[in-house]
Amino acid sequence: MAEYKVYGFAKLKPGSVEPEIGEFKKAGVDVEVTELKFSSEDDFIEKVKDADAIMGGHMFNRRVIESLPKCQMVITYSVGYDGIDVEAATDNGLIICNNPASEWCVEEVSNQAIALLLACAKKLVIQDTLVKQGKWGEAKQALPPMGGIHDEVLGLVGCGAIARMVTRKAQVFGLKCIGYDPYLDKSVADEYDIELVDLPDVMKNSDYISVHTPLTDDTYHLVSEKEFNLMKPTAYYISTARGPVTDEKALIKALQEKKIAGAGLDVFEQEPTPPDNPLLKLDNVIAIPHSASYSNAALDTQPLNPAREVARVLKGYWPRNVINRDVTPKKPLKKEK
Structure with a gap:
């Protein structure tokens, strides 16, 4: 035994x-x-x-x-x-x-965030759908308005490992990166050329918002109606984090009222998301089944x-990635050398 x-x-x-x-x-x-x-x-x-x-x-x-x-x-x-x-x-x-x-998945999730950003920015899903329906002219008409991506602004909500990898990849496309993360040391932000600002500034000044914060009591519905109302009408909202970080009803309202241009979503408040979710009926929403980490x-x-x-x-040692750092373990543990 x-x-x-x-x-x-x-x-x-x-x-x-x-x-x-x-x-x-x-x-x-x-x-x-x-x-x-x-x-x-x-x-x-x-x-x-x-x-x-x-x-x-x-x-x-x-x-x-x-x-x-x-x-x-x-x-x-x-x-x-x-x-x-x-x-x-x-x-x-x-x-x-x-x-x-x-x-294990920093490359995969950051790739998915960039893929969703590019797909939204270039309206790939809308164009693909219309062309396959034989509507070539309508596909062309759906193009404007369309930003150039280069020299636009990517706003990060949460600047952990995935967001920082997204930054590296986004900068290849000429995007300027700003971010909100009250826990990130400025020296780390500077290393990745992320300008740290508060959340309202991220929402108002970005052409693309990419959400990367974990779900906690503090981040539940962190992005809600107030935040969506700050966004540019030409801006896109990308989330590969956790669904409940976003107030989904507020997102639906912002999209239906054309307060923002569209969204690329890997996550939803309820998963699997119900087939009657209004987000699934909108042609300016790309919906993925929480698969960003997959490869x-x-x-x-x-x-x-x-x-x-x-x-x-x-073996009697502390693990490296403890969430509840103030826990008193059931057995005494030593720090790893």
Whole structure:
């Protein structure tokens, strides 16, 4: 019998835990790894009650967390951790970690943001649809107004690793980048040539808005009617972050009233988004099913960092990407040298 039990679920490429097992072997940790399937919250609690660590997310409310007396940590396979009650975890000595984009999907998500920006700016979907309908002339008529992209302004809401990679790629197209991030050190912004401004200035002065902030209590509906009313009527709104960062009703209103030019959305407030969502009826909206992080390479890389982080904790060391830094762990941990 293995010394530790670890469960995993909700990764993008299910069906095997061999990558995780490989990382545990490299770390010299004796772990039994199980890919978890469950039918309900009660079923989940029953199956993980002997867990030393869990890789996965979006199931961890206070009731679940309080049912894990042995579990030392939960780490998501995803960048987002909005399905975890972090306060409850801290109260119960449970370490919470996420899987930062820099470990597996920073290229993919930044590419998706740039792809959506370009597709919106050049009206590719509208033109493609009209040409395929035999409406060549109408496709031409749909072109104006259209900015040149070069010498326009990209506004970033959140300036983390993905946003900074977007900046590098956007600058190749001649875009000037401004950003709002109250947590980013100015020296880092300067390194990436991002001019830090407040949120209203980002909304008013940008030709394209790209949202990259995580979803927290502070960022829920961070972009709402007040912010959309500040945008240029020729500006586009891009989001590859988390759906509820955007007040979707306010976005729909802004689009229907032509207060903004269009939107490129990888995420929605409710996922899957309902088929009757008004956003899906608008020809100036590009809708993608929360797939920005997807590529074969990303899928292969995604499980590696979570396994390494779990191995650190099981060997008695602090993990590197702790969300609840004020947690008192269930077992004493040392800092990695």
